[in-house]
Amino acid sequence: MNTEQFDRITLNPAVMGGKPCIRGMRVTAGMIVDQIGAGISVEEMLTDYPYLKSESYFLG
Numbered sequence: 001m002n003t004e005q006f007d008r009i010t011l012n013p014a015v016m017g018g019k020p021c022i023r024g025m026r027v028t029a030g031m032i033v034d035q036i037g038a039g040i041s042v043e044e045m046l047t048d049y050p051y052l053k054s055e056s057y058f059l060g
Contacts, residue, residue: 022052 010024020029027049035045046052 025051027052 009020009029016028
């Protein structure tokens with residue numbers, strides 16, 4: 001498995017219960033996927049999470 005493609009997703013048992021997170025932050029990949037599924041725009045997500053960059057969650 002090529003792990004280079006997943007360098008922005010981190011797993012740490014001490015962060016968010018070990019769920020996959022964006023660059024070790026307390027923003028889970030699942031939270032972002034759920035928002036995409038709900039039709040939230042990139043701009044709205046960046047407003048909600050201003051410390052992220054659009055390329056951080058593979059949208060831009």
